[in-house]
Amino acid sequence: MPIPTIAPADVAPPAAATRAALSIPPLWPLAASVAVNPFLGQSGEPLAGAAARLARVAGVAATMPRVWFAARIHSGDIRDDDLMAAMAAAAGWSRPASLAELKAAAAGDRPMPSALPTVADLAAAASGVDWPGLVAERIGLWAGGYFDEGQALWAAPRSGGAYAAWRSFASHDLTPEIAGLRGFASFVARLPATADLAVAEAVRELGLPDAALDVYLHRLLMSLGGWAQLARTRLWEAELVGGSDPTVTDLLAIRLSFEAALVAQYAPAMATVWQEATLAYAGPVDPSRDDILDSVLQEASERAAQRRLATVLAAPPAQPGRGRAALQAAFCIDVRSEIFRRALEGIDARIETLGFAGFFGMRVAHRRFGSDVEELRLPVLLGPTFLSCSGDDAPATARRRAAARITARAKRAWGRFKLAAVSSFAFVEATGPTYVGKLLRDGLGLARSTAPNDPAPRPTPPLDPETRLATAAAVLKAMSLTAGFARLVVIAGHGASVVNNPHASALDCGACGGHSGEVNARLLVGLLNDPAVRGGLAGRGIAIPADTLFIAALHDTTTDAVVLYEADHPAPAHAADIAEARRWLAAAGALARG
Secondary structure (H helix, E strand, C coil), rough: CCCCCCCCCCCCHHHHHHHHHHHCCCCCHHHHHCCCCCCHHHHCCHHHHHHHHHHHHCCCCCCCCCHHHHHHHHHCCCCHHHHHHHHHHHHHHHHCHHHHHHHHHHHHCCCCCCCCCCCCCCCCHHHHHHHHHHHHHHHHHHHHHHHHCCCCCCCCCCCHHHHHEEEEEEECCCHHHHCCCCCCHHHHHHHCCHHHHHHHHHHHHHHHCHHHHHHHHHHHEEEEEEHHHHHHHHHHHHHHHCCCCCCHHHHHHHHHHHHHHHHHHHCCCCCCHHHHHHHHCCCCCCCHHHHHHHHHHHHHHHHHHHHHHHHHHHHHCCCCCCCCCCEEEEECCCCHHHHHHHHHCCCCCEEEEEEEEECCCCEEEEECCCCCCCEECCCCCCCCEEEEEEECCCCHHHHHHHHHHHHHHHHHHHHHHHHHHCHEEEEHHHHHHHHHHHHHHHHCCCCCCCCCCCCCEEEECCCCCCHHHHHHHHHHCCCCCCCCCEEEEEEECCCECCCCCCHHHCEEHHHHCECCCCCHHHHHHHHHHHHHHHHHHHCCCCCCCCCEEEEEEECCCCEEEECCCCHHCCHHHHHHHHHHHHHHHHHHHHHHCC
């Protein structure tokens, strides 16, 4: 095919591949389902510039449709002074000419942007074969096995990394050849042995100039249907501990290999359009006038929201109740816990509630009782600062831990037997009717899941006294709980009772990495009930009364039931307080459900 009029890259592009990897957001798997800013990779760019880039690589808009802004301008939610302030904040030449121009833009329409074409897109137009769909399907089929985390009955090979595993798979995959990509399996077998060399070779074969690499490689990663974002998560997690992970680059090499194979076959039919696309990829990523107008409208909407919030915050606070609170309860700021909080506050005027991130400042990697799996019970964007496990090292606990391991392994083996291809039908034939009772109980809600009841968690190795004191002080200050302690203070994480739900982690606590929050609550309570920690807190101006007891709890957001872990810190003198708290919590649950 003709060489583009701009010089192709003559060096390996590892830096461009790295920049492309950092341009996409991480995507956590269902085991730790947490929302992530989809524009995280563009956080260093102004909104208009990010919009121009995302339009090229993904064909998506970075702001709401114009009709959304127009409706808020018409209703008065966005006022003229919001629009004027947003215009004034716009830089230099990009500023809209007038308020009338900005309102006219909001009243108009703007078509959805279109991503720049890949070689697969152009080959599809030249051949009539859906190459983008086939490439996505073949990579997705392989990636579903490679990224499997235990659901598959047969594990896919992983030795040598993602690129090596894919080469082993693709060199025996005849589907692309059946679709018309001649000699693809042999082509894959001849590819370089490493992903970096494969990226460099494909870039040279495609005739891509240095100026086009960032946008083009970003475009390819965005075409992988979320697999690149999952690989970016591995890189993110490695970076948290000072490491790195090559999986994103491996996926880029895989996707580029398809591009190189397609361009070799369809070069004559798409030479001109590929040259035009190459020039478009190499062009500067400058925002259009529409991008700028949309960014100003977005700024105006945010200023309007800030103005309304400032009005609410400026209102005089409610007068606090007289005397000492009978109960203080700290919940996660998750919206489901907020409903319960309001219900609890309405039960009795002596009840105070607080909202805080549900991991309660405890950045912990936790091993459940009888398990060696470390669960990161903290926001996924952070790294753990200490480890914990359930239970002590006493001989009786060790025996219980061994029994728990055996039970868990037997349960997993039984589950695999029920699902295996050979035994599943025979299992249903032989024992299926015996599950009628269980199905009826579950369907009618007669059997409810109970809260996790592992032995109390403890840091391992134990935290030194200064770390314990500093952690407790930092959390209490962050919670604004430094004075006026009630006689009973409940620290309540939250979770959800679900069965056979692949999205279960999304119903648990996002601040705890998609796990339930009782471990974090119990660890914090262990610190706050420690006499040595309390003595140190008093020296820092946080005096906790001697009769104040902290109790950990778990709020089940499915049933609005609350389980108290009072056995972690037995306190007979507080039996009446705990009994009253149970009644209040049960009443609040009934109100929240109603």
